[in-house]
Amino acid sequence: MLLGEQDQFLSYNGEILVFQLSKPKHAEEADDKTMNLSVRRMVFNRDTKLFVQKSSGAFSVEASHSKIEMLSCSCTTDSRTGIILPCVLMKKKKRNSIKYFLLLLHSSNQFEPSFYFKLDYELKEDIRLFAGPSLLWRHDHKLFYISSNTCVVQSAPVHLSCVVWTGEIVGEGTVVLGIRTACLPETEDPDGFSVSDRAIWGSEFFGYAIQSQKFLSGTCFMPHAYSRVVSSVHVCRSERLRKQLRISLVAITHKNQLVWFQNGAPKGVCDLPYEQPRSVTPALTSSRDLLFAVSFASGNSCAVQRRDSLQVASKWQKVKCVLVDDFIGSGSEQLLLLFKDDSNTDVLSTFKITDLGEVDYASSITYKHDVPAAEGLQENGLLTVRALETRLQAGWTSVRELQQHLALQKRVILESCRALIDLVEERPHILPNSKEEGLVSLWDDEENLPDSLSKETPSASEVPEHFTEELWQRVVGDSLVVGVKLTESFYLSLSDVSLSLVMDQDFSSISPIIKCQSKIIKLNKAFSALAVSPGQIEPPPKKMKLDLHGKNDLRKEFPKRSSRIQLDGARTVAAVTSLSPLLAFHRVCCVVLLHARKQNHQNDDLQHSKKITVLCGKILLSLEDISNGRYSIKMLRDNSYCTGSMEDILAVLAVSVRFSFQIVSCDCTLTPVSSWLLGEMECTPFKECQDNIFCHKAGNVHGTIFNWALNNPFEGVLTIFCRNLTVLFQCLHSLTRVLPPSCSVKLLRSGSKAVLTEQLALALEKEVLTLKNSLFLKETKAGNSLTWGDESGKKNNNAPLASLLDTEEGVQQFRKKLQKEREESVQSMNQTLNGALYQKTALKIAEAQLSSDMIVWRLAKS
Amino acid sequence: MAAAMKRRRGTDPDPDPDPDSDPGPGPGPEPEREPERGCLRAWAAQSRAVVGRWTTARCGGETRRVCRQLRDELLELLRSIRGLPVALPALPLELTVLYNSLLFTVGASDSVIKGEAEGIRQGLLRVLEACGACGQDLGTEELWEKVLQEVTVEELQAPLRRLGALQAAWWLAASQLASVAGLFQLLSTAEDPGRAHCSEGQNKLLSLIKAWRVPPEGASLPLVQSAKDLKEILHTAAAFLQGLQELEAGNFPTALSLLQEAAGGFCSKNILAQIHTCLGCCAQRMGKPQTALQHLKQALQVDFQCLPALSHVAAVYHDLGEIDTGLQALTLLYEALGKSPPPAASSAPHFLMQTELLVHTPVLTSLLRRCHPSEVKYLLAQWCLQDGRVADAVEHYLDFLSLLQEGLQQQVPLDSSSALPRIPEVFLEAASALEQAGRHQDAITVCEEVISRTTDLIPRVLRVEERLEQPESSLPGAELAENLQAEVEVLQKIRFLSLIGRGTQFLEMGRNKEALLDFQHSLQISPGDPAAASYLVQALWELNRKQEAAAQWQKFSQSCPAEDGQQQGQGRPLPLYLVSCQEQAVFPHSETLARSIQDYLRAAAQDTPR
DSSP states (O other), rough: OEEEEEEEEEEEOOOOOEEEEEEEEEEESSSSTTTEEEEEEEEEETTEEEEEEEEEEEEEEETTTEEEEEEEEEOOOOOTTEEEEEEEEEEEETEEEEEEEEEEEEHHHHHHHHEEESSSSSSOOEEEEETTTEEEEETTTEEEETTTTOSSSSEHHHHSSSSEEEEETTTTTTEEEEEEEEESSOOOOOSGGGHHHHHOOEEEEEEETTTTTEEEEGGGGOOGGGGGEEEEEEEEEEEETEEEEEEEEEEEETTTEEEEEETEEEEEEESSSSSSEEEEEEEOOSSSSSEEEETTSSSOOEEESSSSSEEEEEESEEEEEEEEOOOOSSSSSSEEEEEEOOSOTTTTTSEEEEEEESSSSEEEEEEOOOOSSHHHHHHHHHHHHHHHHHHHHHHHHHHHHHHHHHHHHHHHHHHHHHOOOHHHTTOOOOOOGGSSHHHHGSSOOOOOOHHHHHGGOOOSSSSSOEEEEEEEEEEETTTEEEEEOOHHHHHEEEEEEEEEEESSOOOOTTTEOOOOOEEEEHHHHOOOOOOTTTTOOHHHOOOOOSSSSHHHHHHSSSOOOOOOOOOOOOEEEEEEEEEHHOOOOOOSEEEEEEEEEEETSSSSSSGGGGEEEEEEEEEEEEEEHTTTTTBOOOOOTTTTTEEEEEHHHHHHHHHHHEEEEEEESSSSSSSHHHHHHIIOOOEEESSSSSTTTEESSTTTTTOOOOEEEEEEEEEEEEEEEEEHHHHHHHHHHHHHHSSTTTTTEEEEESSHHHHHHHHHHHHHHHHHEEEHHHHOSSSTTTTTSSSSTTOOOOHHHHHHHHHHSHHHHHHHHHHHHHHHHHHHHHHHHHHOOHHHHHHHHHHHHHHHHHHHHHHHHHHHOO | OOHHHHHHHHHOOOOOOSSSSOOOOOSSSSSSSSSOOOOHHHHHHHHHHHHHHHHHHHSSSOOOHHHHHHHHHHHHHHHHTTTSSGGGGGHHHHHHHHHHHHHHHHHHHOOOOOOOOHHHHHHHHHHHHHHOOTTTSSSSSHHHHHHHOOOOHHHHHHHHHHHHHHHHHHHHTTTTTHHHHHHHHHHHHHHTOOOOOOOOSSSSHHHHHOOOOOOOOOOTTOSSSSSHHHHHHHHHHHHHHHHHHHHHHOOOHHHHHHHHHHHHOOOBBHHHHHHHHHHHHHHHHHHHHHHHHHHHHHHHHHHOOOHHHHHHHHHHHHHHOOHHHHHHHHHHHHHHHSSSOOOOOOOOSHHHHHGGTTOHHHHHHTTOOOOOOOHHHHHHHHHHHHTTOHHHHHHHHHHHHHHTTTHHHSSSOOOOOOOOHHHHHHHHHHHHHHHHTTTTHHHHHHHHHHHHHHHGGSSSSSHHHHOOOOHOSSHHHHHHHHHHHHHHHHHHHHHHHHHHHHHHHHHHHHHHHHHHHHHHHHHHHSSSSSHHHHHHHHHHHHTTOHHHHHHHHHHHHHHHHHHHHHHHHSOOOOOHHHHHHHHTTOTTHHHHHHHHHHHHHHHHHHHTOO
């Protein structure tokens, strides 16, 4: 039997029904009078692996002067019995009137006409058969339906653009899922992501329950956005949970995607391999996998598997139709692919039954076979193995690194032990080859500080004529700042410097002394390091040794910079006091007094320093001046600089709380910090002292001063001078967002570790010297004798000492010297000492020990 | 049966109902009133969740696995978004998801970026589609131009420009610097015309990147890596890349300043060490060894695993004549190479986009070539021998030869950039070292080894002349001829030295005639050679042909000084293994001979006037 284009295939209980419309065979019967609708039931035989005809039936239609067509066929519930039966929709066109009728097929292969109706137009769009049997279609944006119960064409009160699905929804009966132009409520919130899908894409889904004639929300099927693309839907499951409708469905779109939805939300997307998908059918296969068979307008088909994600599992070309049912009787479903075949015209001769698992039957005739299946899955497996391998390797590498590290540590310890033994036994110690000085010089610190040896500290013994350079006052917020700028030479001879303000007028009721807080501030007039130009001169082969004994470096108030610093030694002592109590007097005149301890000579002997109080000058404060803004600070942004007088800067620094943070990054450079300062915080450096930068960012953080000093590309100290803790936290919060994740930020409580370490070294050295010198005390006066032996001063002495230790002969020489000194000290043991001298010595030693203990404590805390 | 089938269909597919998700809104009489869960909001939430997970995960280990997982999730999300018709309100989100997914793709792959970012192209086409334009047939550069010039929608500007930075990264990785510059020009002019102008002397691309104002990051569309980071990385990478290009082109001052700019930028330890190494090499080529040393030192301070820097340090010291330090550096390098395994793939990327992924050029590869231990050993041996540290040289040569015994393929890099000469030459150098150390028997053994191994390779007749006369049309032929010429010179030198050697032996044995013949032959090979000439005079003197001797001596002492200087400069330098032979061939008694001849001449002169 020839297979025509008109033929329809339907799967029904594992059988395939083939409907054919043909002219009767008997030629003697009047031509064009009747047409035969025949059906053949085909069953798959697992032994022969072929479809065989089980039974057949026919129905003749009177067709005089009319054209008969088979429109569609489907399986629907017969409402009289509740049994699902195959039905066929037929069309009979006779001049202008078109008659449609529905035939039910019973198991006895008898056709039963169910109902018929006449229309003056042709059914074309969205024709669906459903329970009843009933029929619905769309015509001119309207939805019409008819059922066998009523046999009357009814219309739904809806204006729609298409129907994507019709079927049963639990509790609702037959529901039509359609798409229409969105009807937007007026109260749309247009901003942000709350804009509704309908507002964006302009169309929406709606559900219409035919029996109850009510509308369902489209969002329990899919987001409205998809109404623009979905062409066909298959609802896999619908259930009610606490009165809520829960629907799982699969949809195919014009954008060639298959989307899986659960409870109205997309749960998986898969790009389809061909254009224009037409229909999708789910199949539950033996491996409990959900499989979607998608057929395309081009005659291609593909199967999409749903495991972890949706994946195209197989694809076929030249497919006439795809049916899903249990064809082999195994209890689960398979796909049946019927291929187009021009050469062989027998029904069901070229087919394939598969569930992409165990089941795979194909007709013996070869056909264009599919493209390899499940490529992606295999690739995944490969990737997993590769990832595991990499992990194993990484683990192995780290174990080896650890082992090497241990070995290295062991070597260092052994080497140190050997050196120690050699030292004790006074044997020369031979360093291992690779560590000799030629290479050691590579690790030297780069810092190239100006030679501080040349800078003689003056030995001023009295208060010089011009010890103060300037006296000034500023108003910052609610505080009054009074500053006294001291010359460096004078400052260096002082310790414990503080200011006090005393009211000049006599107010009997209150104390004339104003409570204030003193701070010592030093600003480096430094310039930011210039980029090294390519034409720079070659550095000399040997570098200068870093001098740790320069007193000036350690007294610095701010972290030092490794770039060239133009030292301006002037210090400012500032007194900060609350302004408002003073303003109560309207006009007030204050005397500024400087208190300090003045040191004799160059030692730190507290016993020999005397307390001094010096009058620095007077300040006049009036409400009028303050109202006029005479003493207020002016920080202006001028191009890329911040202009403000030195006094303004000092005043702001004096009233601010200071916090230093050490920022260490373990794997990337710290350039984000400076770009954060200059960018997000809108900072500009002061023209006067470019180390410090002023924050212009509007808001709470405005006026904060930062100091960012990089020690190397991966470590730096950020000092924040801020008004209060809130500002500090704001800054830190903002900073942590720009810092690389591997960075660590640590609050430095008492100076940086490096500075403290240096201080400790010096303090310990001093302690040793003090101890040693106390042993040499003969008749020499204490205070004068804190020098190494008889030589001129420790500065001149220490530099050669350091260089002595560099070479082996040097060490020997040093050893001899030590020996000599040891003998000397033994000699001096026998001498007597007077009580007062002993007392002084003991005090000095205690002081030295106290100072080093202090530093140790601070170091331990940091 | 039909009922059974119906039930089966009904109980169908969903193996994992999702109890966590919100219950869908139930049917009501007027469903339009219900709050609607829009796609846009769901996508934004998903995108935010992914970024949040990355922010917490990136500080921990296994970042690559997380990265891969999140990439897949974002790609799925992107597929969902692209599955719907393009809509302006959704585009900022779509572009942001695209940006993040591309970054995850980069982070998950851990290899340098290659090829075209197809995702960006698709994104741009979607933008054009939303604006009612199309650009399917445009190249990516033109597409960017069209998009940045024609799309004026305010909401799209920030995400588009961020995407532009990513595009720049892709182009930078492909060394398409002109495209990058063009893109940044567009990005700058689009936001602020006339702002980006380059002042004199500055690098145009770098100032363009610097001038680019990073669009602010909104809280609603978080990014996995900020565009600010990206800008810094691009800046460093562009400076580094251009520095390398200038270095290759020989413009050292420009290269130096570019590399210095790169070193001041945002990068990882690894890259900083590489930049300093390149700076060191650049300074060295500029003839500034001390600067070079400082840069190399910095490279090692930053990352001691940057061993190429150490080998450059050794080379610089060697060039400076500080052989001790150079040798120590080599020893250290040898030890370090023996200990550390080759650097494994970077373990935990905190950043998805990194400078490492953008800069990969042949120059960099050759500058950062990891020395093979055997090469270092050979260099140690060679430098010791050159410096006359014979005992050390012998040790190193023997070490090297034992390395060879272990297997040629594993021990010796066979690529063209290797520092090793041909293996027989290494044997000869070893023999020379042994000989100088007084281990004559060992030297002979080594030489015999060379002979036994190479005899089969030597052709019976070497037709050098014929080959030279062949017409040399192609360049390789000319090169071959040049090489052959050098080889021939070396062979002549060997012949010369052996003739001198044999001659002196004859002279000692008193077979003066044979000695004379050898010296004459050697003078033919190297006319005017002072040693050969002196020996010739000596032989004539011994043969009592005093007049001839005196004449030869006079001739040679007149022409001698000029010849000496000439010989050094030409052709291949004397192979290291011939240096000691050359030294031995020097005529030892030139002063005695000169005196006796002068005496003779004086006597002859006194005779003649009479």
